[in-house]
Amino acid sequence: MSAALQFENLTGGYGGVEILHGVSGEVRAGHVLGVFGRNGVGKTTLARMLTGSLPVASGSVLLSGRTVNDMAAFERRRAGLGYMPQTSMVFDGLTVLENLSMAGSSSRLAGLYELFPRMRERKDQNAGSMSGGERKIVAFTRTMLEDTDVIVLDEPSEGVQPENIAHMETFISRRRDEGCAIVLIEQNLNMLLGLADSFLGLDSGRIVYQGARKEVTREQLLDVLLV
Numbered sequence: 001m002s003a004a005l006q007f008e009n010l011t012g013g014y015g016g017v018e019i020l021h022g023v024s025g026e027v028r029a030g031h032v033l034g035v036f037g038r039n040g041v042g043k044t045t046l047a048r049m050l051t052g053s054l055p056v057a058s059g060s061v062l063l064s065g066r067t068v069n070d071m072a073a074f075e076r077r078r079a080g081l082g083y084m085p086q087t088s089m090v091f092d093g094l095t096v097l098e099n100l101s102m103a104g105s106s107s108r109l110a111g112l113y114e115l116f117p118r119m120r121e122r123k124d125q126n127a128g129s130m131s132g133g134e135r136k137i138v139a140f141t142r143t144m145l146e147d148t149d150v151i152v153l154d155e156p157s158e159g160v161q162p163e164n165i166a167h168m169e170t171f172i173s174r175r176r177d178e179g180c181a182i183v184l185i186e187q188n189l190n191m192l193l194g195l196a197d198s199f200l201g202l203d204s205g206r207i208v209y210q211g212a213r214k215e216v217t218r219e220q221l222l223d224v225l226l227v
């Protein structure tokens with residue numbers, strides 16, 4: 001069976017400047033791939049290439065074995081690929097509930113309110129008037145509520161308080177247990193070690209670490225983050 005999301009030899013960047021140099025990996029249904037590395041090594045660039053917001057110069061992105069290089073971001077979304085960008089998008093002029101309703105699936109909303117009761121309390125508030133951390137939670141939960149088979153999360157825990165990070169972890173595990181394949185880009189080692197089944201470490205646009213959960217140690221991850 002092919003991986004839910006696979007990427008092979010991804011190369012490319014911005015305006016002729018190559019940022020990623022041949023990055024490959026995969027994540028299977030019901031698994032989490034943890035992507036990590038220092039600031040500026042190309043993690044977000046990888047997320048953009050996977051989700052179609054940045055074209056690849058060469059290499060392939062495959063969803064369930066099918067190449068999606070020629071599909072625009074919205075087409076990949078329709079094909080079941082969800083994306084929470086690092087600079088999280090919320091629609092400022094819409095309420096929290098309206099933002100969440102755009103996810104299209106309400107069946108997970110009860111579980112969401114149980115984890116983030118503040119979202120229910122603030123459901124009629126304009127998202128634009130929420131704090132940075134709260135906006136991040138709105139963007140995260142909207143992505144997680146969608147009916148998708150694959151989700152790419154770009155540093156969801158950045159700027160979020162520890163208690164809410166723990167709730168994010170619960171939400172991610174639930175989606176994983178439902179069979180979703182998740183790419184988790186993070187610098188938060190505890191979150192990565194708690195959730196990821198396999199790891200991909202980047203430095204200067206190249207893979208410098210690849211391993212499964214059972215073989216990785218915190219020190220190995222730190223080695224990549226502290227070079």
Ligand SMILES: Nc1ncnc2c1ncn2[C@@H]1O[C@H](COP(=O)(O)OP(=O)(O)OP(=O)(O)O)[C@@H](O)[C@H]1O
Pocket residue numbers: 014019037038039040041042043044045046086
């Ligand atoms: N739109 C852009 N135009 C030109 N260069 C860019 C653009 N976006 C990112 N870069 C450059 O690409 C490189 C990789 O950036 P990227 O955002 O992928 O790193 P990152 O690993 O996600 O970093 P961080 O952890 O800080 O989010 C950096 O040198 C950055 O300056």
